[in-house]
Amino acid sequence: MKDLQLITLTVNGTEHELVVESRRTLADVLRHDLGYTGTHLGCEHGICGACTVLIDGSPARACLTFGVQADGCSISTVEGLASDGELSDLQRAFSERHALQCGFCTPGFLMLAEAYLAEYPNPSTEEVREVVAANLCRCTGYQGIVEAISDVARSRRESR
Amino acid sequence: MKPAPFTYHRAHDVRGAVESLHELGEDAKLIAGGQSLVAMMNFRLARPSALIDVNRIDALRYLRRDGEGLRIGALTTHHTVESSGSTAALAGFGVLSHAARWIGHYPIRTRGTIGGSIAHADSTAEWCLLAVLLDAQIVVRGQVGERSVAAADFFHGFLTTALEPEEMIVEILFPRPAPHAALSEFAQRKGDFAIVAAAVDLDVEDGVCSAGRIALGGVDAVPIRVPEAESLLQGAPATAETFRAAADAAAAAVEPGSDAHGDADYRRGLARTLIERACAQAIAV
Amino acid sequence: MSGTGIDPAPGEATLSRAGRWIGASVPRREDPRLLTGRGRFVDDLDRVGLLHCAFVRSSVAAAGVEHLDLAATRNVDGVVAAYSAADLALGELTAILERPEFTVTSMPILAGDRVRYVGEPLAIVVAEDAYAAEDGVDAALVDYRPGTAITTMDQALEAGAQQVHAELIENTVLDLEPFSDPHIGAVFDAAACVAEVDVRTGRQNATPLEPRGCLAEWDARDEQLVVHVSTQVPHQVRTAIARCLRLPERSVRVIVPDVGGGFGLKCVVGREEVAAAAVALRLRRPVKWIEDRRDSLTASFHARQQAYRARAAFDADGRILALEADVRCDVGAYSVFPFTSGVEPLMAATELPGVYRVPRYHVRARGIATNKAPTAPYRGVSRPQIVLVMERLMERAARELHLDALDLRRVNLIEEFPYTGINGITYDPGSYRASLDLCEQQLRDEGWYDRRAQPTADGTVLGIGYACFNERTGYGTEAFSQRKMTVVPGYDIAGVRMDSDGTVSLTTGTSSHGQGHETTLAQVAADQLGLPPTAIKVRQGDTDLVTYGWGTFGSRSAAIGGGAVHLAAGRLGDKVRIVAAHLLDAEAADIELVDGQARHRDQPERSLSLAAVAEIAYLRAHRLPKGVDPGLTAEAAFDVLTSGTFSNATHGVVAALDPATGQAQILRYFVVEDCGVVINPRIVDGQVRGGVAQGIAGALFEEIRYDEQGQPTTSTLIDYLVPTATEIPVIDIMHLETPCTFTETGAKGMGEGGTIGAPAAVLNAVNDALRGTGVELDSVPIRPDAVHRALGGNS
Numbered sequence A: 001m002k003d004l005q006l007i008t009l010t011v012n013g014t015e016h017e018l019v020v021e022s023r024r025t026l027a028d029v030l031r032h033d034l035g036y037t038g039t040h041l042g043c044e045h046g047i048c049g050a051c052t053v054l055i056d057g058s059p060a061r062a063c064l065t066f067g068v069q070a071d072g073c074s075i076s077t078v079e080g081l082a083s084d085g086e087l088s089d090l091q092r093a094f095s096e097r098h099a100l101q102c103g104f105c106t107p108g109f110l111m112l113a114e115a116y117l118a119e120y121p122n123p124s125t126e127e128v129r130e131v132v133a134a135n136l137c138r139c140t141g142y143q144g145i146v147e148a149i150s151d152v153a154r155s156r157r158e159s160r
Numbered sequence B: 001m002k003p004a005p006f007t008y009h010r011a012h013d014v015r016g017a018v019e020s021l022h023e024l025g026e027d028a029k030l031i032a033g034g035q036s037l038v039a040m041m042n043f044r045l046a047r048p049s050a051l052i053d054v055n056r057i058d059a060l061r062y063l064r065r066d067g068e069g070l071r072i073g074a075l076t077t078h079h080t081v082e083s084s085g086s087t088a089a090l091a092g093f094g095v096l097s098h099a100a101r102w103i104g105h106y107p108i109r110t111r112g113t114i115g116g117s118i119a120h121a122d123s124t125a126e127w128c129l130l131a132v133l134l135d136a137q138i139v140v141r142g143q144v145g146e147r148s149v150a151a152a153d154f155f156h157g158f159l160t161t162a163l164e165p166e167e168m169i170v171e172i173l174f175p176r177p178a179p180h181a182a183l184s185e186f187a188q189r190k191g192d193f194a195i196v197a198a199a200v201d202l203d204v205e206d207g208v209c210s211a212g213r214i215a216l217g218g219v220d221a222v223p224i225r226v227p228e229a230e231s232l233l234q235g236a237p238a239t240a241e242t243f244r245a246a247a248d249a250a251a252a253a254v255e256p257g258s259d260a261h262g263d264a265d266y267r268r269g270l271a272r273t274l275i276e277r278a279c280a281q282a283i284a285v
Numbered sequence C: 001m002s003g004t005g006i007d008p009a010p011g012e013a014t015l016s017r018a019g020r021w022i023g024a025s026v027p028r029r030e031d032p033r034l035l036t037g038r039g040r041f042v043d044d045l046d047r048v049g050l051l052h053c054a055f056v057r058s059s060v061a062a063a064g065v066e067h068l069d070l071a072a073t074r075n076v077d078g079v080v081a082a083y084s085a086a087d088l089a090l091g092e093l094t095a096i097l098e099r100p101e102f103t104v105t106s107m108p109i110l111a112g113d114r115v116r117y118v119g120e121p122l123a124i125v126v127a128e129d130a131y132a133a134e135d136g137v138d139a140a141l142v143d144y145r146p147g148t149a150i151t152t153m154d155q156a157l158e159a160g161a162q163q164v165h166a167e168l169i170e171n172t173v174l175d176l177e178p179f180s181d182p183h184i185g186a187v188f189d190a191a192a193c194v195a196e197v198d199v200r201t202g203r204q205n206a207t208p209l210e211p212r213g214c215l216a217e218w219d220a221r222d223e224q225l226v227v228h229v230s231t232q233v234p235h236q237v238r239t240a241i242a243r244c245l246r247l248p249e250r251s252v253r254v255i256v257p258d259v260g261g262g263f264g265l266k267c268v269v270g271r272e273e274v275a276a277a278a279v280a281l282r283l284r285r286p287v288k289w290i291e292d293r294r295d296s297l298t299a300s301f302h303a304r305q306q307a308y309r310a311r312a313a314f315d316a317d318g319r320i321l322a323l324e325a326d327v328r329c330d331v332g333a334y335s336v337f338p339f340t341s342g343v344e345p346l347m348a349a350t351e352l353p354g355v356y357r358v359p360r361y362h363v364r365a366r367g368i369a370t371n372k373a374p375t376a377p378y379r380g381v382s383r384p385q386i387v388l389v390m391e392r393l394m395e396r397a398a399r400e401l402h403l404d405a406l407d408l409r410r411v412n413l414i415e416e417f418p419y420t421g422i423n424g425i426t427y428d429p430g431s432y433r434a435s436l437d438l439c440e441q442q443l444r445d446e447g448w449y450d451r452r453a454q455p456t457a458d459g460t461v462l463g464i465g466y467a468c469f470n471e472r473t474g475y476g477t478e479a480f481s482q483r484k485m486t487v488v489p490g491y492d493i494a495g496v497r498m499d500s501d502g503t504v505s506l507t508t509g510t511s512s513h514g515q516g517h518e519t520t521l522a523q524v525a526a527d528q529l530g531l532p533p534t535a536i537k538v539r540q541g542d543t544d545l546v547t548y549g550w551g552t553f554g555s556r557s558a559a560i561g562g563g564a565v566h567l568a569a570g571r572l573g574d575k576v577r578i579v580a581a582h583l584l585d586a587e588a589a590d591i592e593l594v595d596g597q598a599r600h601r602d603q604p605e606r607s608l609s610l611a612a613v614a615e616i617a618y619l620r621a622h623r624l625p626k627g628v629d630p631g632l633t634a635e636a637a638f639d640v641l642t643s644g645t646f647s648n649a650t651h652g653v654v655a656a657l658d659p660a661t662g663q664a665q666i667l668r669y670f671v672v673e674d675c676g677v678v679i680n681p682r683i684v685d686g687q688v689r690g691g692v693a694q695g696i697a698g699a700l701f702e703e704i705r706y707d708e709q710g711q712p713t714t715s716t717l718i719d720y721l722v723p724t725a726t727e728i729p730v731i732d733i734m735h736l737e738t739p740c741t742f743t744e745t746g747a748k749g750m751g752e753g754g755t756i757g758a759p760a761a762v763l764n765a766v767n768d769a770l771r772g773t774g775v776e777l778d779s780v781p782i783r784p785d786a787v788h789r790a791l792g793g794n795s
């Protein structure tokens, strides 16, 4: 018998009520039950960070959290970053710095950076590099990612 | 890599969690941050029949100072400790917030908890090492009530502890401040579990060590103290020579195993280097 | 570009200095969708009634299969079906080299009575969701009759060793001496200096961040099996599926969605892809297979595990007199389709001399089977190793001859082009010497040599290392035919179509998976058609859309795919000019295509928009000139008929070695590279950096390991150390430009160079840091514990 749970998730501001099996990870719930396929799975054991989302504003591996654990929580995914079709500053910086090639890791890095810059608005490049080390990218060698996040930190600082 | 089925239960307080552990039998497990447990479940290396989610027991998220020392609630995240370095509660415990930065990465630290780490009992885990170094008490609650286990007695072997199946860790108590303590570790990739980790806590006054404690992870199945080396610190000048002698003694005293990450000799060498580095940092603070 | 339905890429697109789109850092067309979560990777696809599958895999490395019991599996909640090899009765994958030195073996889709590596698929389980599919796998029972696992090449070659395949002798799949020189020994005997190296390189997994996967579905209306696959080679997957399922090729359509990296691992056909397709056909229901990371690390494909014994003879001035090598490649348990397990030994034997003038050459290269996961080409294919071998030989000879190691390279670098080497390859012009000079100069100017001479505060020792190399790219049919595969890749075909409103779409047989072809190929066509790249939509990776193609691997796409696009777009442009000339009452030769207009070269006011021309071509075809067919389409094939075109580079590395931990940290990475005409500088730099990162990974971190029973011990990303941002340094790049004379665009391929040069440069830097210790390392990965031990351990 499947252990089923009725849960409520607010994803990027939209509330969803659904029944999930207890063992379904938040990543699978988001991707396959709710269609937020921007969150990716690259390892399912916490190393790659492709599945990074924000749970109540704080970054988390969606592969290491069960959907049912997030019941009642507010989830932010990559789909919520752009508004009205306008890319966010972070998304634009990723493109300008060529911080993505295949793009599979990109949503994870964007969400990681989003959470990080919200908590630490004044990072040094070294600190950015250290936080970028939380996730894996196999294509870029990370340089563009570090530059993009540093650019955004700088420009947000200047516009404050 | 999808976990085997289990039933899900949510605890709202410690009593509820402990009762559920009792009712659901020994294949039931608590889930805190899930940063160790869920990975093992995804590999199906762990197959609990039931999970009791303790994340909503907010009463166990605290850092508090009282006459007995620093109390950290079991559900306090690594990140909370990391970012509380300048709070009054952590005065004299800077080593904890520094050490937290060695644990995995930012998104791991925002979820993973100190109680989960102690319960998981990896020999190189920073919290396990510091608990042993600083003579922490692990406060656990069971059906019959609460008991306190000294860290030195808590860790039994590879991923095994003094915790009974129906018990839950509720608090870690660090009895005395450690203003001259530091942790140093080595892994090939930053953020990984260390191959070897060393932590030291020195009592220094006027350039002399009145006493010192040294703990090592990665040289045994559990984090260990090295009395052979600690005795060399006692009453010795706080100099590089003293630290080197202690480090040498520690390297000679330990009996590490060999695995894919390094053989016994290498681990000994790392232990020596890391103790020296930790000592140097400890007197610099 | 509003109203086109196409997202503008962020940032301004501006022409290059030469007034062309080629050479401009055009923002990538791929980016907006990938940045917003609208990319569509195979696991993002969904279907009504979708089933998920997982594989029962061998838990032992070498055994007979006594019994496979799927009864319990079929009873698991949510499991829909489970099939063994006997149940499906599929054809096998057989890849052939038509060479007497090659022994043909086949790879069944599911193993039957024998398993040859841990992770080999034995049965496919189909279920309502991926969780239940794994429950079904758990319930399967397999009885094995264990045999001896062959886990090393030495063991494979022992007399009386168990053979991985009954057809093999000495477990040898390929044993060739393409260049032999029976009297070479005399040169060594008389030489002023003989340098020798014994090099071993670790087994690696290419580790694309997206593991493999597919979704197969039967289209009842079109009577076609449609398979969406994360692959680099859609047409070859189609051929394999059609053959194994005994279907005509037109009954199979392979579509490639967004692909999360490949690096070669996805340029061969996976058994699981074929099995999933077979099950979809049988059940007439959509079936998805998504590989997980454990399977990807243990049961997909590996590469790179090689052993070299090599020596080179030098005269007293450091000139190479002769080169001799014995190369062994651990190719694992099966030969992969279509490339065979001969790729590594063939590449190594042919290319070893590299950028140096080598007058005499003798080589033997073998592919040796073991009970480990099969191998596939991985970015660089043997060239990271051969560069490492040559660069170690250079360093060693320099030390023995008391010459500067860079000067010794200068004595030997090829400087006159075209140069035909002893290996029969003709090297087109490059900047071998200049790249070395500039790279050294840069590190000198930055003061690294001074810093190297000073003691450091933290007890680390600085070392400086270099690697000079070239990268053969743009392998055409001619070059590939020399491998003697029965399936010969090489050319590519592109199609271009302008619709009645003047918008353009183009199809290519290459298959991008991170390289940004939707951008670069549009740039190539844009210059031909006088349109901005945003007006051109690139379609790829669909066997029903593209005539035929060889996909993307071997740094072929820019050179060859780009060539085909250039030609096809040129042809379309010709037709547009003919129609426009007729309408403008001018000569076609006087019409130029600029800014979306067809206009008279000398009287620009005589012009028509391309949209107007296109409208005539389709909607008012009666106004076309006589003899001109309606419509605006063109197709072209392009091939390279020479040895290919060679990019080249020098990498310079500064590493800090911590003798206490044995760990090397890279402080500075500088690349001087020449890939001819750069189509999009930003994308080229990205390829270099990503390549270098993978090369550093192979030099310092990653190694797939097995225990003596053939059990993989690196089945997680906790054990297999893919480096993160704190291990990969900033990589700076300087470009030189020696255009290729025979690709249509002047571009050379360049997708692999970063990976090729990095291991040698890093290893040389570490060895430089070890100077004076008597320790010299010749193998990768450089393990910190090994460095520590080499330095005397704790004594």
Ligand SMILES: Cc1cc2nc3c(=O)[nH]c(=O)nc-3n(C[C@H](O)[C@H](O)[C@H](O)COP(=O)(O)OP(=O)(O)OC[C@H]3O[C@@H](n4cnc5c(N)ncnc54)[C@H](O)[C@@H]3O)c2cc1C
Residues within 6 Å of the ligand: A045, A046, A047, B029, B030, B031, B032, B033, B034, B035, B036, B037, B038, B039, B074, B075, B102, B103, B104, B105, B108, B111, B112, B113, B114, B115, B116, B117, B119, B120, B122, B124, B125, B126, B127, B163, B167, B168, B169, B170, B191, B192, B193, B194
């Ligand atoms: C990529 C990555 C890197 C990491 N690197 C490090 C590192 O460098 N150093 C390090 O120390 N850790 C590291 N970790 C592990 C991390 O610190 C975990 O948070 C920690 O080990 C477990 O805490 P948790 O709250 O996540 O526990 P869970 O995973 O939820 O539980 C772990 C175990 O503890 C039990 N448990 C949990 N809470 C309690 C409790 N209150 N009482 C009794 N039993 C309990 C559970 O039943 C389970 O058996 C890493 C993890 C990841 C994914």
Ligand code: FES
Residues within 6 Å of the ligand: A040, A041, A042, A043, A044, A045, A046, A047, A048, A049, A050, A051, A052, A061, A062, A063, A064
């Ligand atoms: S998929 Fe979650 S960390 Fe890799």
Ligand code: FES
Residues within 6 Å of the ligand: A099, A100, A101, A102, A103, A104, A105, A106, A136, A137, A138, A139, A140, C209, C260, C261, C514
């Ligand atoms: S862009 Fe491909 S993994 Fe990061």
